[in-house]
Amino acid sequence: xxxxxxxxxxILTLLSKAGDDLLSSDYIAGSININPALVRKEIxxxxxxxxxISKEGKSGGYRLGKLPGQVTxxxxxxxxxxxxxxxxxxxxxxxxxxxxxxxxxxxxxxYANLDKTLLEKLTTISIEDFSNQFD
Amino acid sequence: xxxxxxxxxxILTLLSKAGDDLLSSDYIAGSININPALVRKEIxxxxxxxxxISKEGKSGGYRLGKLPGQVTxxxxxxxxxxxxxxxxxxxxxxxxxxxxxxxxxxxxxxYANLDKTLLEKLTTISIEDFSNQFD
DNA sequence: CTTTACTGTAATATTTAGTATTACAGATGG
DNA sequence: CCATCTGTAATACTAAATATTACAGTAAAG
Numbered sequence: 326x327x328x329x330x331x332x333x334x335x336i337l338t339l340l341s342k343a344g345d346d347l348l349s350s351d352y353i354a355g356s357i358n359i360n361p362a363l364v365r366k367e368i369x370x371x372x373x374x375x376x377x378i379s380k381e382g383k384s385g386g387y388r389l390g391k392l393p394g395q396v397t398x399x400x401x402x403x404x405x406x407x408x409x410x411x412x413x414x415x416x417x418x419x420x421x422x423x424x425x426x427x428x429x430x431x432x433x434x435x436y437a438n439l440d441k442t443l444l445e446k447l448t449t450i451s452i453e454d455f456s457n458q459f460d
Numbered sequence: 461x462x463x464x465x466x467x468x469x470x471i472l473t474l475l476s477k478a479g480d481d482l483l484s485s486d487y488i489a490g491s492i493n494i495n496p497a498l499v500r501k502e503i504x505x506x507x508x509x510x511x512x513i514s515k516e517g518k519s520g521g522y523r524l525g526k527l528p529g530q531v532t533x534x535x536x537x538x539x540x541x542x543x544x545x546x547x548x549x550x551x552x553x554x555x556x557x558x559x560x561x562x563x564x565x566x567x568x569x570x571y572a573n574l575d576k577t578l579l580e581k582l583t584t585i586s587i588e589d590f591s592n593q594f595d
Numbered sequence: 596c597t598t599t600a601c602t603g604t605a606a607t608a609t610t611t612a613g614t615a616t617t618a619c620a621g622a623t624g625g
Numbered sequence: 626c627c628a629t630c631t632g633t634a635a636t637a638c639t640a641a642a643t644a645t646t647a648c649a650g651t652a653a654a655g
């Protein structure tokens with residue numbers, strides 16, 4: 326899954342604490358300690374989901390697109406997810422084998438099931454909840 | 461997470477269906493369509509967990525180490541897990557920032573929480589359950 | 596007791612995905 | 626019109642996953 330989920334959480338936590346103030350990608354990158362362009366790229370993705378609002382030009386920057394209590398970790402998960410949580414095999418199972426022939430379908434079913442469980446949990450936690458853990 | 465979880469499930473499903481018969485790494489690799497050495501490597505790991513028993517020498521091979529109903533997907537998950545399901549960031553957050561300073565601890569707490577949720581679910585599904593889905 | 600068919604494991608190469616960097620056009624406020 | 630910011634693409638770099646090869650060790654079978 327890479328590190329995009331924790332990065333996204335970090336970004337949103339900073340914005341949550343900043344309230345209506347706009348934060349720059351440079352500032353955010355300084356807290357996370359990664360490249361500003363990467364911050365902007367991830368924010369571009371989160372913005373497409375309505376989680377962040379951006380303002381261009383001088384004195385531009387970023388703020389949350391919703392109230393911190395209205396942004397759930399499920400939103401974040403869905404925004405950054407590219408692969409199934411338990412991993413995608415890159416093999417092509419043997420279709421001549423009864424197990425090989427059906428395993429992908431059954432793995433998919435399992436993964437949908439697990440995703441549902443995970444999302445139910447993630448929906449109960451907001452960015453506000455998460456950022457309240459900080460001093 | 462890579463593809464180790466689905467590969468492990470595939471292996472265990474084949475063994476579950478084979479009952480007391482021993483399957484060779486070549487046969488298993490043929491169903492999954494990956495290299496036999498990789499199969500042996502993953503099985504080596506699963507064997508350390510008691511999920512598989514192996515027999516060396518001519519007419520050697522593999523069979524389940526427990527009844528199919530006694531091997532849960534939680535066992536498999538714990539056997540193959542190397543990274544947190546929602547990903548580990550590889551940055552070092554800025555300790556001079558209040559958020560950066562505490563985020564790793566809070567992410568860890570969150571992950572422990574999510575892992576618990578996931579494991580509870582995975583514990584309810586056995587390899588027998590999974591392999592019964594096949595014709 | 597030698598041949599054959601397996602496992603166990605390490606060393607190495609290859610591929611792929613993730614991350615980092617650079618660059619620059621576009622927007623906006625001063 | 627200059628300074629400071631975002632948006633985005635192109636490219637390079639790094640690290641992790643996977644594949645391949647090789648071979649020693651083990652056990653069955655003749």
